[in-house]
Amino acid sequence: MEKIDLLLINPPFHQRSGSGSIFPLGLGYIISAAQKNGYICKVIDCTKIISSFFEEDLKKLKTELNKELKEYMPLLVGIGPCITTQIKALKIITDCCKDNFDIDRIFAGGPLASIDNQEWFFFEYLGLNNIIKGDGEEAIVEAICNLKSGRSITVSNKITTKENIYFNEIENIDSLAFPERVSLAENIISRRRCKEDSDKITASMITSRGCLYKCKYCVSGNMKYKNFRKRSVKSIVDEMVYLETKLYVDDIIFYDDCFFSDIKNVNKHIVDFCNELENQHAKVTWQMEIRPDILIQLRDESIQLIKKYGCRQINIGIEKTSSEGLRYIGKNNFLKGLSEAIEHIKKISNIIVAGTFILGGEDENISDIMKIIDDSKKMHLDYAHYNPLFIYPGTPIYNSYFEDERAWVDYIVSDTLPWGEIVFENQFVNRDKLLQLVDLAYKNFYADSKYKNSAMVADRFNMKKGKDNENL
Template sequence: MEFVDVLLIHPPYHRRAGSGIIPPIGLAYIASSLEIKGFSVAIIDCALDCGSQTPAGLQKFQQYLKEKLDTITPLKCIGVGPTTTPALKSIYVLAKTLKKQFPKTPIVYGGPFASMPSQTPIFFDLLEATALIRGEGEEVFSLLVEALHQGNIGEPIPGVSWHKDDMASVALVKDVNTIPFPARHLLDIHRYRPSLRRNVFDGPITPIYWSRGCPYHCNFCVSPMLRGNRITRRTQANLFAEMRECVQDFGITGFIFYDDCLFIKSINLNQKVQQFCLALREEVGLVKWEMEMRCDAVAALTAETLYVLSDSGCHQINMGIEKASNQHLKLLNKHLTIEEIVAACQKVRSTVPDIRIAGSFILGGPDETESDIEATIAFAKNLSLDFAHFYPLEVYPGTPFFAQVVNTSQQPTTWAYQMLEDEENYWGEILYETEELPGWRLLELTHRAYDEFYNRAEWLERFAATTSGEVYSTGKTVVERWCKDRFHLSFDEAESQLIV
């Protein structure tokens, strides 16, 4: 039996064929911040071994969790996160199992879902919460643990809610350079893998962040709910020191930058990108990396900058494209144009063809018709993308679209009770449904989009030319499954597809 002060648990989510398993770096940040204060910590990442929210999958998860909890005892509290709405079914099973196993141990939740004020009652009424942390928990969690240890439940702590009517302020770390690097030593780091569309690597990978926040306010995104349009960025020296630690201590040579926008369009964008890339190569060495970047910023890069990006080890740029018309981009509050999207894709493909480009597309939304979705699919096929991911518009509490979809006569938490009772929707998303495009039709059109994009000779040829033989063989099988059914896919089915 292992005894620790704090047990941190990453709940599983419903994975699909080709999905990755990414280290819960947020929890690892919390863990390192607790360790530096003298607390002992353990992490259970349930997503490594469980990945289905079908009734059978949830039963398997409950048994798995019980076996894990029989080997460890948390002395001060249990932390659960990051919480997201699609993982509600798993979080519910986790909450009930924890309460039965450790009836007197406080349970603390954090993450995007827990940070939405309107959703606070769900955690206290349904999920056995003792407290919630709204926002960033690195500085707050140790204060909370100490308060729990002293029996001071209810002690005012910035960012902490103690009951369902307690709308605490959002906790934000002012200087991210003061946070210790994530406690990757508490994770089974070599078991993680990127998703198929992100897999440009040939060794261990990790997510990493240079910045927090996003200056944009897209109507479908929860990011502005926490930081508004404020961005905080740590120094390059601090970032590169963490990357060197990853290489030297863990053998990690693949980095996925999950910043909302690693670089933002500005007058001196090209100078900033080149300086970063040259410093990365000099300070860290030869590594592979990829990033998220808006199309308007990519379109503003010069040929020289793109060459420097490629030389520094950048192997992929992921862009949120979303729509095929300026009208529908405006309805998303995307602040992007079709012209910028086309220019970005053409510039990368013609200048540095070795850098892969991936785009995401949202199907459905205000005033959208089937013909609009057909136009989006055709647009995606004409952009010379290496990967395209299509999603029905999924709405999250706290976003403008959530208010449009949820019945205003109901409580803003009613959806959670409905979701727990709905055994058919095991991927856990709330879809933006209209009379013309109900949920079932959005899913059919999503599968059609995958089929049309990936069942093309030119795509298969490009995939074969830019991918290792092993990844190509697995990927081709996964893509075949995508074309048949992207969403109604259990974890066990996905695994069987991967080993065919």
């Protein structure tokens, strides 16, 4: 049995067909913060134990996790990042941890723990005493320090308990150590590309925390206390160069919801970023997420600059193709000129452009959804991703759909599907039909591509089997 300071448990999630597998950056930041202070960390990655929430896999999770837990004698145990879709697995993980360790040394964290008014889920449903809301780096280091000194982890108010709710927010995120990369060589951005890029090492990065926007379907912008914070250009490029020169990374995916988020100064920020890439001689390729309204503001010089300095793909959160649909999900009407802008970017730079779309919502009927699918095929996109409208606690759409802020747990626990997400239904389109339309969208968009027979197209949400073993 190995004595360690911090044992982190990464819960499993139901992977979609063709999707990638990258170790969570949040855990990487926690590990680096602890190691910076001389503490010893280990990780049990439950994504390597099971790949679905089918009953037989959940039984396997309990058996295998109990075996692995008995190998460690940790001072502190952390479960996360926790998200709503994992609740069947989270119940098993917390019960196993409570059977093996002192409950007062166990905490949970992540997006679900940070949602307002969802503390009950951890205290009542999971039976835990401690959670960490918001940024966890300082809170966890302080908790370990307290335990080493013979004190309780709740001596600091940075730990949320039934009696004390506290949201941690680190103002200067430049001060954080670069996240530890666990199993970097195993990272896969997309299984549909893994054969093409088999010789490349990919890493993920995050350059901001919080969100400037309040989309009605997304938790990020609807947390009461979370402010938007962006790392400096130098800090971002420093990490890119570190990944390239020290860890031999070839390619980076930025996981920020919008990498360049200041619509008024986007072109200046691109110049600043590319200048720093040049100054530090960075050679890695990279891809980013960006909002459509900001994409339209890019000048030709900016497009050519990002291409010159490594940008190989732009992912656009388009979501809807009608003003009514955009209003319902809380986005601005930024459709005018978008298709032309995409076509122009590809013409002058050859940058790959992908778009995401959300099917379903309010009074959206089958004809409305088919129009989104048809519109998406005319936007000059190289790739398109289609999601049914999912419902998450802590969002305005959840509050309009459920009267009780606890209702989501009963829904997921009693659901016969294994994936743990709540699909929006209305009087025109039920869940099963909406999932069929998602499949249809993929088949239509990729009908003439080399991906037309892939699992991503046939069954994007991996509903027809428990494990996604296809090497797309």
